[in-house]
Amino acid sequence: MLVDHLPLYGLRVRTPDLELRLPDLPELARLGDVAGEGVHDPGVMPFMHPWTQQSDVGRHVILSALAELGQWRPGDWSLGLVAFRDGEPVGRQILSAREFAVTREVRSWSWLGRRFHGQGLGTQMRTAVLALAFDGLDALSACSAAFLDNHSSLRVSEKLGYQPDGIQVDAVRGAPTISRRLRLTRERWSQHSRVPVEIEGLDPCREMFGA
Numbered sequence: 001m002l003v004d005h006l007p008l009y010g011l012r013v014r015t016p017d018l019e020l021r022l023p024d025l026p027e028l029a030r031l032g033d034v035a036g037e038g039v040h041d042p043g044v045m046p047f048m049h050p051w052t053q054q055s056d057v058g059r060h061v062i063l064s065a066l067a068e069l070g071q072w073r074p075g076d077w078s079l080g081l082v083a084f085r086d087g088e089p090v091g092r093q094i095l096s097a098r099e100f101a102v103t104r105e106v107r108s109w110s111w112l113g114r115r116f117h118g119q120g121l122g123t124q125m126r127t128a129v130l131a132l133a134f135d136g137l138d139a140l141s142a143c144s145a146a147f148l149d150n151h152s153s154l155r156v157s158e159k160l161g162y163q164p165d166g167i168q169v170d171a172v173r174g175a176p177t178i179s180r181r182l183r184l185t186r187e188r189w190s191q192h193s194r195v196p197v198e199i200e201g202l203d204p205c206r207e208m209f210g211a
Contacts, residue, residue: 006069007204013081013132014198015124020081020093028065031082031089032058034113041114061092068094074210075099083112083125090116093125095133101210104140106133123156124195130160131197134189137211142184147177157182161192 003010013020023031036058054060068078078096082089091112097105108129112122133139144162146153162182169176 007201008069008079008208010201011081011205012198012200013128014200015128015195018083018085018090018121018124018128020083020125020128022069022080023065023082023089027082027084027089028062029058031065031092032061034089034091035061035111037113037115039111039114065092072208074208075101077209079129081129083121083128085116085121090121091125093129095129097209099210100137100139104138105143106137106139106141107143109144117152122152123159126156126160127194128197130184130189132199132202134186135197136199136202137206137209140186142189144182144184145179146182147179154180154182157184160184160194161188163188 009022011021036056039057065080068080072078076098077100078094080092080094083091083093091110093110094108096107097103100106106129108126110122110125112125130142133142142162143165144153144157145168146157162184165181165183168179168181170179171177
């Protein structure tokens, strides 16, 4: 069975409204359809790399997800979980780390189909992977970043207890662009109330995370 070789396929992270897990190929195709319907307002670009402007956004989503698994190393991994509501994909939540066994630090980013915005699902998606990191993998810190005008991402970070961690300036589409860096410590995670999260199937995956 696939899960015997890749135990990540047995990992489940659940919130009151969502289940986050790796998708099979038909589910990944449906996720590509969600992305193709739109991820954000056409007048803004919340991502460092404008992947939503690809000629075939769905294909990009599918190939990116498969590439992440193909490049997985315990010292350099990116876990792209798909968020399902009532069995249908609504978005993707990525948790990544380099040399996690040493740093105990993770990073995250996500996207949510535009028609699912404003329903609190983005907060639940982030909460799910933070619970996986802190409660499941014993992380010490989690980092995130967002452009100054990405108010929805910044609000999620604020609700979950992140603190300012400086700024960074990147060349984005030929122009200098400022992002706000944010950091959440294990201590602050433990102090903030949040939706309950259930984690299933983590133990067989631990060596893959370098944990």
